[in-house]
Every structure is written in C-alpha cells, then in structure tokens.
Amino acid sequence: MKALVIYISVHHGNTEKIAKVMANALDADLLQVKRMNASMLEQYDFIGFGSGIYFGKYHKSLLDFADTLPMLRNKKAFIFSTSGLRKIRCIHDFSKPLKEKLQQKGFDVIGEFSCRGFDTSWAAMIVGGINKGRPNARDLKQAEDFARALRDSRPSG
Numbered sequence: 001m002k003a004l005v006i007y008i009s010v011h012h013g014n015t016e017k018i019a020k021v022m023a024n025a026l027d028a029d030l031l032q033v034k035r036m037n038a039s040m041l042e043q044y045d046f047i048g049f050g051s052g053i054y055f056g057k058y059h060k061s062l063l064d065f066a067d068t069l070p071m072l073r074n075k076k077a078f079i080f081s082t083s084g085l086r087k088i089r090c091i092h093d094f095s096k097p098l099k100e101k102l103q104q105k106g107f108d109v110i111g112e113f114s115c116r117g118f119d120t121s122w123a124a125m126i127v128g129g130i131n132k133g134r135p136n137a138r139d140l141k142q143a144e145d146f147a148r149a150l151r152d153s154r155p156s157g
C-alpha cells in the first residue's frame, strides 16, 4: 500500500511538525495541499489529511480540496490536526465536516489524531498565547505511535 500525507500549516508550522513525523513513520509521501490536484490521489491507497483548526474547522483549503475529489473506492484515510483548544462534542467538534466530506467521497476514515499547538490568534493573545512549545516531544511521539499503529493495522503490499 502506498501512503500520502497532505497538510496545510499556516499559523506557526505546528501541524507541519506532526505531518513530518507521521509521513516518516508511514514511509509516506508528504505534500502541501496547495500542490495537490485530485488526480494525484490515484496512486495512493492510504491518505492522511491534516491542518490547524481555524474558526472551529480544518483549514478551508483542505475542505475545498476534499470537495474537488471524485467518488473513490478502496482508499483509507486518517485525519490529524493541531489546535488551541481540545475537541468538545457539539461545541467545538472540528473534525466532523472534514470526516464527513471524506466519507461522502468513499474514503474509509480509520483514524483521527489531534494535539494542542501554540496559538497566538486574537483570543489566545489576551493571555499572551497558549500552548507555548507545543507540539512538544511528547506530542510528536504520540503522533508517531498513532501513525505506526495505523501502518501495522493495514495489510502490506
């Protein structure tokens, strides 16, 4: 199985750190979403989609990219993010829109990873920024373990 990690990381490069660790653990190609077009997915059967969380959602370019995809078959996906605040069901459920879009395009979404990232957006700046130093070594290790567990759960080939 051939793996690809697609990401966008615009605020502090937080998600890029996670994307690199995951791509390495999966022996996957790593591409920014702005370099992607839908036909490039043909050669991959396992694809990760990641970004920071902005205004309660994954980055718009990742959601828009998912919209451009045709119906796909036999592809597995996982999603990953860094965010200022953790996910809270109903109030701050940032995964749902991306996950649903991917499922509507035929992906089997088999995993989700999220950790905190340094945040100096306007709300966080009131307290001088939050999650300084994150993702930290522990977050990166957890991201690596998550990716390895996904890798080990797939048939090789």
Ligand SMILES: Cc1cc2nc3c(=O)[nH]c(=O)nc-3n(C[C@H](O)[C@H](O)[C@H](O)COP(=O)(O)O)c2cc1C
Residues within 6 Å of the ligand: 008, 009, 010, 011, 012, 013, 014, 015, 016, 051, 052, 053, 054, 055, 056, 057, 082, 083, 084, 085, 086, 116, 117, 118, 119, 120, 121
């Ligand atoms: C404009 C803006 C909006 C944000 N909105 C949210 C939000 O709704 N929820 C949240 O938990 N974090 C929010 N954040 C914090 C980011 O998700 C966090 O810093 C993330 O790690 C950024 O990832 P990046 O450096 O890869 O872009 C926001 C940050 C910015 C700059």
